[in-house]
Amino acid sequence: MATATDGSSVIKPDHAAGRKHFIFSQEHEDLRESMESWVKREMWPHRNEWEDTYWPSEKMKRAGELGFLGLCFPEEYGGQGGDYFYSLVRAECMSYSGSGGTNMGFAVQTDMVLPPIHLLGTEEQKRKYLEPGLKGEKIGALGITEPGAGSDVAGIRTTAILDGDEYVINGSKTFITNGPRADFIVLVCKTDPSERHAGITLFVVDLRDENGEKVPGFTVSAELEKMGMHASDTGELAFEDVRVPADAVLGEVGKGFYHIAWELQGERLVAAAGSHAGCERMIEKTLEYAKEREAFGRSIGKFQAIRHKFAEMATKTEAAKQFTYATAWRFGNGEYPVREITMAKLFASRVGCEVADECIQILGGYGYMKEYEIERAYRDVRLNRIGAGTDEVMLDVIGRSYGL
Structure with missing residues (x-):
């Protein structure tokens, strides 16, 4: 129970309490x-x-x-x-x-x-x-998405076919973060093309040799230009008869789909944490502007419409943060709460886009300018609703968890 700290009977609100967990x-x-x-x-x-x-x-x-x-x-x-x-x-x-x-x-x-x-x-x-x-x-990269397969991991076409004591890899991956510079990659391949989920295996594959040169058969076929996340190198990678030893298998042969499903849970939780933290940074920057910018004789933050925008943004951001923390507590203590992890990622990503949009609205024309940072955040945050599973896939995972 809250108590007064100054000896009086008046208990004052602690507006910083939300930062503690x-x-x-x-x-x-x-x-x-x-x-x-x-x-x-x-x-x-x-x-x-x-x-x-x-x-x-x-x-x-x-x-x-x-x-x-x-x-x-x-x-x-x-x-x-x-x-x-x-x-x-x-x-x-x-x-x-x-x-x-x-x-x-x-x-x-x-x-x-x-x-x-x-x-x-x-x-x-x-x-x-x-x-x-x-x-x-x-530096490593993760190779899941292909030109013809994204959310449908079981539909990948990159193959790794056993040839003696080696696997021969053929195929391509796209939208690979760190791909152009990566030294190695955790690669999702089909070791049995006749199967869907049961035909998938993970490999950890060298992309460069000790001298930093690309290994034979591996090429960066394109460095991709993106709407946002410009500071990150993203590439389309091609594998043509790339030979790797049999001990390059990561985990069990034929269990790669389930291995990558586990990996995605941690990825989604971190994405949720990054989303709510990004919201806090955007709100902080926009709040500074709202306190300084004047219109009609007073700072725009004094207008009810603007105050309410901040109230909505802060409430949704805090809800995303607390839900992420609660779910992370379970995951970090050995549980596997896939439904709640999916919810956290979905909700936090959507809130991130809403907050970015509202912050630009508050800044008006300045929000559209690069010097105010929100313009970049608006472009960057949009990827959160696509990467690590689109909103639509997240909704389907949640719906299916109820037996539908």
Whole structure:
């Protein structure tokens, strides 16, 4: 029960209470302070430059040196040995970069590529990919989507056919974040083209040799230009008779569909965390403007219509955050709440787009200009309703969970 802190009988509201949550310990908050400071110092000042040149790979290595990449991974592989909730802290801190593309490139490494290697990989695979990945010395990509198969993972056509003690990979992947620069890739392939779900296997595949040259048969067929996330390199990758040893299989042969389904749960939770954190940053920036911008003799924030916009945005953002935290608590404690994870990702992504739109409306013409940051956020955040499962797929997963 709340109590007065000044000795009086009047209990004053604590408007900062929403920033506190029981899933975070003091150690989590110490990390938050440290990483937020680093992001503001080493990423935020370069946000405009990276829109044209991509975020530099050296930043990944620096993050590894500081321990930010290995927060939730075992110390024996160079990680920090922390719990799952450090992933949420990292995602929220990255929102201060001002660059959705940078955030996405880092999230692919820490929350999409390395977790399945940690969970499913052999000791040799962990030493070869997980260790340098946590140091930022090697950058990874995740290869699921193809020109003809996105949400329908079982419909992929990239094949990996066993030939003696090697697999021969043929096919293409598209919309691959980090793809043009990646040193290795967790690749979803069909090892049995006659099957759908049961024919899928994961592989961890080198894309470059020790000298940084592309391996034989692998090409970046296109570097893709996107509506947003400009700081992130995204490519279409082609594999023509790329040979990998049989021990490149990640997990079990024929179980890849289920392995990638597990990976997507963590990816979606982190996407939800990034969405609500991004909303908070957009609201903060727009609130500054609303307090300073004057019209008809007073700041526009004093108009009821504007106050109500902030009230709506803040309420939905807080709801998204608290739902994400509650679901993350279950996931981080060993449960597998697919329905709620899907709901969190769906809701937070939609709120992100709503908040971006309303912030632009409040800024008016300035919101349409690049100098006010919201223009970029508006373009970047739109991907959240597509990546890691479109809204329509999320709705279908939720609906099916009720036996429909």
